[in-house]
Amino acid sequence: MAFLEKFLVFREIRMVQRLIAALLIIVEVLGALIFGFPQTPRGQEIDLDAWELVWADEFDGTGLDTSKWRPAGDGLRRGGYWDVNNAIVENGFLYLRTDYQEAGRFGPGWYSGAIETRGLYEKAYGYYECRCICPGAAGLWGAFWMYAHGVGTIDGSGNDGAEIDIFESPSFANPKKKMRDSVTHTIHFDGYGEEHQSTFLGSYKAVKPYTEFNTYGLEWNENECIFYINGVETDRIDGKYVSQVKEWMLLTVEVGGSNAVPGANQAGVVEIGGNGIITANPSEVFPVDMVVDYVRVYDRLG
Numbered sequence: 386m387a388f389l390e391k392f393l394v395f396r397e398i399r400m401v402q403r404l405i406a407a408l409l410i411i412v413e414v415l416g417a418l419i420f421g422f423p424q425t426p427r428g429q430e431i432d433l434d435a436w437e438l439v440w441a442d443e444f445d446g447t448g449l450d451t452s453k454w455r456p457a458g459d460g461l462r463r464g465g466y467w468d469v470n471n472a473i474v475e476n477g478f479l480y481l482r483t484d485y486q487e488a489g490r491f492g493p494g495w496y497s498g499a500i501e502t503r504g505l506y507e508k509a510y511g512y513y514e515c516r517c518i519c520p521g522a523a524g525l526w527g528a529f530w531m532y533a534h535g536v537g538t539i540d541g542s543g544n545d546g547a548e549i550d551i552f553e554s555p556s557f558a559n560p561k562k563k564m565r566d567s568v569t570h571t572i573h574f575d576g577y578g579e580e581h582q583s584t585f586l587g588s589y590k591a592v593k594p595y596t597e598f599n600t601y602g603l604e605w606n607e608n609e610c611i612f613y614i615n616g617v618e619t620d621r622i623d624g625k626y627v628s629q630v631k632e633w634m635l636l637t638v639e640v641g642g643s644n645a646v647p648g649a650n651q652a653g654v655v656e657i658g659g660n661g662i663i664t665a666n667p668s669e670v671f672p673v674d675m676v677v678d679y680v681r682v683y684d685r686l687g
Contacts (some may be wrong), residue, residue: 423567423588428618431604436512436683443679444479453506457499457635464524464642464663465495472498477678481638483525483663484672494645495663497525498675499637503532507631508682513551514602514613515636516678519568521595523558524647524663525640527675529601531632536574541582542625543574549610549628552601554594558661566590568601570612570619572626584626586612589619598678606685634682638675 442453449472458467465483468490473480481498489496515529528550535546550571556564570586591599591614602613609623640663642648647663 422561422563423590424619425590426614426617426619428613428620431512431602431613431616431618433512433616433683435686437686438681439511439684440506440508440682441679442479443477444474444677445477446474449474449479449500454500454502455505457501457503457637460491461645462497462499463639464647465497465640465645466491467499467637468496469498471496472500479636479677481520481527481636481675481677482672483520483522483638483640483674491645495640495647497638497640499635499639501532501633501635503633505633506682507533507633509629509631510606510684512602512604512683512685513634513680514600514683515551515680516598516600517636518596518598518674518676519554519557519591519594520638520673520675521557522663522666522670522673523661524642524649524665525638525673526553526555526557526660527638528553528635529680530635530637531603531628532635533628533630533632535630537576539575539580541575543572543582543627544625544629546574546630546632547626547628548573549603549605549632551603551612552614555660556588557595558665559659564588566592566594568594568614572610572622574626574628584622586620586622589614591615598676634680636675636677636680 456469459469471482483497486496487493519527529552531549533546536548538545552568554568556567559565567588568591569588571583573583575582600615604611609621610627611621612619649659649662
């Protein structure tokens with residue numbers, strides 16, 4: 386009899402725990418829908434045993450591997466400058482460094498790093514993953530994304546090339562504290578003018594993304610794009626948003642603003658409420674780095 390009573394009590398406790406968990410999920414979903422708060426990744430886990438590694442950079446050398454990467458830009462970029470010298474490989478990591486340079490190559494201003502595989506490694510479909518720590522400062526954001534030559538072609542779809550933002554981190558100084566440990570997924574196509582189209586898939590929680598390593602992944606096939614954080618699915622999309630052409634990878638840090646003048650116009654500003662301005666940071670914050678452990682690309686087996 387005592388055993389039966391304990392069993393019933395245990396079952397009731399489990400039922401209450403499940404009910405509380407379900408209610409918390411409902412509250413979080415409502416918060417995302419009503420207030421745009423980030424969601425916890427709760428989808429399927431990717432099984433990398435079903436994939437074959439086909440390309441990787443572990444950043445184990447003494448400099449950037451120029452057989453794999455090239456500067457994504459060298460000069461003016463939004464509120465600062467991209468400078469190849471701000472992409473540093475040492476101690477087994479890639480550091481995309483942001484700092485203020487009074488005697489910089491392009492004049493006084495904010496400098497950051499950006500690299501890409503354009504012309505060196507371009508591929509359609511597969512699973513793409515980056516493990517990194519995001520740059521922790523207001524007024525800038527790190528990103529791992531993909532791009533294609535046809536992004537500017539206006540045809541009503543991204544099938545001929547899309548900007549696929551596997552993750553962006555524009556929330557370090559967000560006025561809403563709930564947003565600060567989140568990253569975003571977005572897809573853009575049909576150029577960046579009046580015909581521009583995009584879909585913002587939402588904000589999702591990472592684990593202390595500005596001080597700890599997280600993985601950000603994209604599973605891309607002919608039918609859909611599936612996004613992951615730490616191997617857990619966050620969201621997916623199909624149809625006109627799915628590129629059907631080869632794309633290249635980019636790792637970048639950008640300073641908000643325009644014409645090398647810092648400002649607040651930056652990634653996700655409409656959707657998530659902004660991330661401040663870089664000049665509002667204490668001076669001791671800089672230099673600040675996006676630290677990348679690796680980038681890996683897989684093909685599905687079979």
